[in-house]
Amino acid sequence: MSNVLKIILQRLLLGLLTLFVVSVVIFAAVNMLPGDFAEVILGQGATPDAVAAIRRDLGLDQPLVLRYFHWLGGAVQGDLGTSFAQANFASFVGEGAAKGATVMQQIAPRFENTMFLAGVTALIAVPFAVGLGILAALYRNTAFDKGANVFALSSISSPEFFLAYVLILFLAVLNPILPSLSNIYDGMGLGERIEKTLLPALTLTLVVTAHMMRMTRAAIINLLASPYIEMARLKGMKPMHVIVRHALPNALAPIINVIALNLAYLITGVVVVEVVFVYPGIGQLFVDAVKNRDIPVVQACCLIFAAAYILLNLLADILSILSNPRLRHPK
């Protein structure tokens, strides 16, 4: 067991290092964005003096490296800074005025919503995709297999908004089963929340199923020529049993990795679906922040996305390691 712990610890440290490197990249990239918050917010009234004053208030006049460490120091303590857009500028409203909303306050509820949507989607999509993959492997090269492949590939090839509108058309307009707007808010009951989340979740399910299903199918079929699979067959085991009990446990590592990638996508890449369903997730906030040059929010979102990617891949790594009996039970 100590062997596994050591590997996990190594991966964790490596993950932290990656996150650090990514934070540098994010900071550098965001600060290289063309345009300037002060100019954007002042619009026509951007006199050099006003711009300079705002830049001073926001600390934008400091050297980049200093700003980076200031930001990093805050981020490590959970303080991601103050949103520019919400800031009350001292140079305009005077010193003693209340500070604006912190980035944390702004992001937290949005992030929660995003996690909720990702969670609901994962609960539907992962069992569905893996199950479909297993069935496709079992009935490989039959009409079912081909049908499942065509379904998965055509849904991943269609634009997300198109899938969303098709689902709205069939499940909200022609057969009004589900609400087409997903405007969830605080204090909503769980049941209602799930109901409102279902359509975007279904849309996302269609988007992420293909990868997971095809990897499950391929990883299983890859193993079917193994001697131990032949042995299981020669023991008179039923095909379904052979696949689930003998092939699947040995095919877990690649499947877990693809699942992790797709879950990461659900957290970081669902802006279009959020827009279509008016779902108050982090994606919209992020896009708005980029539009407004609201640097602290952009940076915070990027950092959260990066952390989600790293964390999920780390988890996948660890689970893959644990799925290998050679590592779990050394000689």
Add this chain to the structure above:
Amino acid sequence: MTEPLLKIRGLKLEGQSDETWTQIVNGVDLDLKRGEVLGLIGESGAGKSTLGLAAMGFTRDGVRISGGTVEFDGIDLVNSRMSVKRGLLGKRIAYVAQSAAASFNPAHKLIEQHTEAPVRHHEMTKKESEEDAIRLYERLRLPNPEEIGFRYPHQVSGGQLQRAMVAMAMSCRPDLIIFDEPTTALDVTTQIEVLAAIRDIVDQFDTAAIYITHDLAVVAQMADRIKVLFRGDEVEEADTRTMLSEPREDYTKSLWAVRSFERPAKPAPATDAMPVISVQGIDAAYGTAKVLSDVSFDIHEGRTVAVVGESGSGKSTTARCITGLLPPKTGVIQLDGEDLPLDYRKRSKEQLRQIQMIYQMADTALNPRKTIGEIIGRPIEFYMGVSGREKRKRVERILEEVELPPGQYLHRLPSELSGGQKQRIGIARALAAEPKFIICDEVTSALDQLVAESILKLLARLQDERKLSYMFITHDLATVRAIADEVVVMKDGEVVEQGDKREMFRPPHHPYTDLLLSSVPEMDPDWLTRLLEERGRDNIGDASTGRAS
């Protein structure tokens, strides 16, 4: 006469390659009575395994039954529905595969795989089956029978796994077991334990068996009757003793004759002669694990030194040290009396050229994307700087030397050749560098006996013509007897005995040499019985149990 348990009539099997079906078994008849063991023997490609599986009503992907019948206890296995066959497989007909390491699922404990058939076929409850498994493990003389089943396959050594697989095949007390080369992948000393275990248990439960192998001496111990196959045809069939003493067909006789190849021994080298290769007190380790300690031996011009020992004894590591791939921690390696740098990267091209290798698996040792001409031409160009027409001429000459007509082979890819032909290319590639010394690492162990013999003869001829020195790594003592001048016996990274071949084969031996020598199956049906009596039943397995590999 009672109806046989298994009755095969005119069975034809076809295999698919490149979209076309070719016949690989051409109408074989086979009868097996209850409790009888039939040995099925032939070279690889003779269709033995395919036939063995077909006897279970099973074909691999790309193989189909194209004619004939297979009847098991009156049940038609060719035309029965899959569910009927599944009801028999594992329960009344069981299978023991060649490589237990590959045939046990790495994800589950041994006993979980053992109990699967009895539980799924509703023969026993899981608990009953587990208790039964432990009893079977005990009977098969596995160490710690109560505990061993709860390990994963990678935690158990090869010989033990093979016996655990025999136990698994026995789990439902089948009427018929197909053994497909169950000891081919094992060392001779381990092989004995498995053979004894199989024979014992098959006897005890009066199970009928088909024992597939290419090793005549092994089949002589196991089978009541022997059937010889050649390229999908039956050559002959007779009871074991008759078959051994008076084979009728020429092909069978040629199989029998292989073991008698032995080249005349060469006179000992002059005492003051400079050895071509001198290994002096080398120690080597992989990381912190010490694998060689104080290994020393000399190889003189034109002579063959066979290095023998079980897997894990350090034979191949010694070769890696000599080639410089694994620089030894301490010790000296000399070529023609001069110290060689221990790391191959520090050796000169000339020093590298003098030492060449031929590998066990010609399949993986030849680049599949290069033509034969390119493979052999490469060392000529690399070491001698020869290219163009001159290179081609040399390649052709070398091909002729290894008895392959150059015109046919120059432009072919390794995948188009048979195992024996590939090994000849491996030899040609080594020769192309015009070395003094060649390391042959188990070069014949992946080959059939007839082919292996021709390779040995080729190597012997080349040695005489070119005054080559060989280091011959092998675990097969028949090969040693055939080709070696001197023998080095290794165990656990140390040399336990070395000397002239004739002396080595003459008692008294070092106890380990004795164990190795006596473990080589002989073409005498009573050999195993006699050996087991001599060693005393309780000592079986002492030689290698407890050692995981």
